[in-house]
Amino acid sequence: MSDFNKDFLFGVATASYQVEGAYNEDGRSMSIWDTFCRQDGKVYKGHNGDVACDHYHLYKDDVKMMKDLGIEAYRFSIAWPRIFPEKGHYNPKGIDFYKRLTDELLKNDIKPFVTIYHWDLPQWADDLGGWLNREVVDWFGEYVSKLFNELGGYIRNWITLNEPWCSSFLSYFIGEHAPGHKDLGEAVLVSHNLLLAHGKAVEIFRDINSSDSKIGITLNLNEVFPATDSPEDKAAARIADGFQNRWFLDPIFKGEYPKDMLELFGKYAKTDFITDGDLKRISQKLDFLGVNYYTRAVVKKGNDGILNAEQIDVDNEKTEMGWEVYPESLYNILMRLKNEYTFDLPLYITENGAAYKDVVSDDGHVHDEKRVEFLKKHFKQAKRFIDDGGNLRGYFVWSLMDNFEWAHGYSKRFGIVYVDYETEKRILKDSALWYKNLISTRTI
């Protein structure tokens, strides 16, 4: 048994489109996810975020619930379509919601960690090309400037982007997320414009915010294993690692794209969009890195003609998402970051959690023992990293409450709090009570 020190932050995370609802209230305009949900076959049973968990109206109760659990930090995202519902048109009512939410958090001694972009691009921006249009960097700059000026006095921790891998490759190559394109060339261009927007936000942040405010980015990283020791499978694992991890880690922390991936992508995608100064903008010094970890990947040589790396099914415990439970990779990823990229830069686990088939028992409780075990194992790996000299500053469980799980709609439950979507009633799951005890004892 060992203790997390008193400065370590125990948090929970959500995202605007997944919990807020109030999709057309107080001036909010459509996002690409509002549009995507309305297209046939894109989202499970046509679910959407119109109401979601109604966090927009129930935030005070949700903050009280966090307070009662002893939660020390709350990671939430801001909906760009609330702040700029039209190009160049600022909506003060949009900011007012986040001022109310932040005020409630601070009154309850809960630190706000804000994600500036968690995938809900305004539809007006997408109509102008969205992340495919390099002008998006300027639109993003206007957006972040307003946030820093209006909220910078209350919010001290900022995350520019959530998982640019998902906003680019999952959304423009694999096509599972909005806007649902399937073009590798587009995805590579989008990934670059996302990183440029990230860099622009850091530049503006350094101009506007005081030094006691911190800025970082959140990346979803996984550890990639070859299915066998064969040279082909090892080569496939290297490419998959480049596709998932190095394509973002290298430009941000080393100021250059990985050569093997540039060469590979260059065969299928335009890569002449990288202009002088781009990598300098992308690789500015950060105050922390956020890591979202869910599972590892085991890959074999594939034949898709592009990456030629195919994830295989592993006969091991899985979550409702079909993701293998593999806590050791959390430690390995953090150690790799420390040794190869971030060194002594503060790290946060900005997301870790699991979806399971949660049901309300006859006793009115939700006995989610699998989630308790999942979290226990992963917190142990986080503590192992700290004991081995890792500069891990906090851990945000995904998620505070069940919510809109993107293409899966409301069919997957990640919360430590159960949400009855018919009534919006919240029910603490056993995992919430377990987390409350962990926070109070600080011992895993």
Ligand SMILES: N=[N+]=NCCCCNC(=O)[C@@H]1[C@H]2[C@H](O)[C@@H](O)[C@H](O)[C@@H](CO)[C@@H]12
């Ligand atoms: N094909 N395929 N896909 C693999 C996708 C893995 C990466 N997905 C994530 O990390 C998302 C992250 C997101 O921030 C949050 O908004 C999501 O609710 C959670 C749970 O899904 C995780």
